Amino acid sequence: MLYHIIGKIIELIVAKGLKNLEVIGREHQPQSNRYVVTCNHESYNEILLLGVSLLPNQIHYMAKQELFKNKWFGGLLTRLNAFPVNRENPGPSTLKTPVKLLKDNKIVGIFPQGHRTTEETPLKRGAATIAILAKQPILPAAYVGPTKLIGLFTGKAYIKFGEPIDTTDLPKDLNRQEKVDYVTQQLSLRTKQLQDELNAYVRSK
Numbered sequence: 001m002l003y004h005i006i007g008k009i010i011e012l013i014v015a016k017g018l019k020n021l022e023v024i025g026r027e028h029q030p031q032s033n034r035y036v037v038t039c040n041h042e043s044y045n046e047i048l049l050l051g052v053s054l055l056p057n058q059i060h061y062m063a064k065q066e067l068f069k070n071k072w073f074g075g076l077l078t079r080l081n082a083f084p085v086n087r088e089n090p091g092p093s094t095l096k097t098p099v100k101l102l103k104d105n106k107i108v109g110i111f112p113q114g115h116r117t118t119e120e121t122p123l124k125r126g127a128a129t130i131a132i133l134a135k136q137p138i139l140p141a142a143y144v145g146p147t148k149l150i151g152l153f154t155g156k157a158y159i160k161f162g163e164p165i166d167t168t169d170l171p172k173d174l175n176r177q178e179k180v181d182y183v184t185q186q187l188s189l190r191t192k193q194l195q196d197e198l199n200a201y202v203r204s205k
Contacts, residue, residue, distance in 0.1 A: 002079045003058050011052045014152050023053040025161035033057050034105050036131045039141040041111035046143035053159045059109035060101050102134035128183035137164035142194035160198045162190050
């Protein structure tokens with residue numbers, strides 16, 4: 001309920017009122033609400049706007065466990081559909097929780113860069129591993145726009161979705177680890193392509 005309320009408020013103000021959010025490629029969303037959605041990660045803004053762009057569907061975000069140490073803030077994150085992961089020492093639950101969410105027809109949100117950065121960095125393999133284990137697609141997205149929260153009210157933000165990556169139709173001669181590497185590479189290429197296309201689109205406006 002809280003996720004929906006906050007999402008609708010942001011949508012009403014930023015997207016509909018100020019018209020500061022443009023979403024491209026919504027037609028690429030898988031018909032079922034059972035997929036992994038990924039995005040480049042430069043700030044907290046893409047977390048908020050990625051969620052708005054998929055409403056009324058809700059994203060269940062992976063978040064580093066340190067954010068849940070504060071009881072109040074951790075409780076708030078949980079009510080906003082986030083779940084903790086130990087990024088330094090991942091255990092079975094790191095995979096078990098998101099795979100279960102996918103099997104329960106939930107959307108799992110992952111930022112494969114692993115941390116906020118404006119630099120081009122190698123993607124971590126968690127998104128590919130989880131999607132392959134759950135036999136569900138990955139919906140790649142790119143964000144271009146303000147990196148400060150106040151920028152949502154003063155500047156234009158853009159999100160572009162690409163075609164989903166099918167994690168069930170992979171080369172047969174690859175073992176499980178090689179399949180994870182293959183999907184991670186495909187995701188990296190598609191994310192970079194989406195960013196380039198989005199940057200070109202923004203420059204042309």
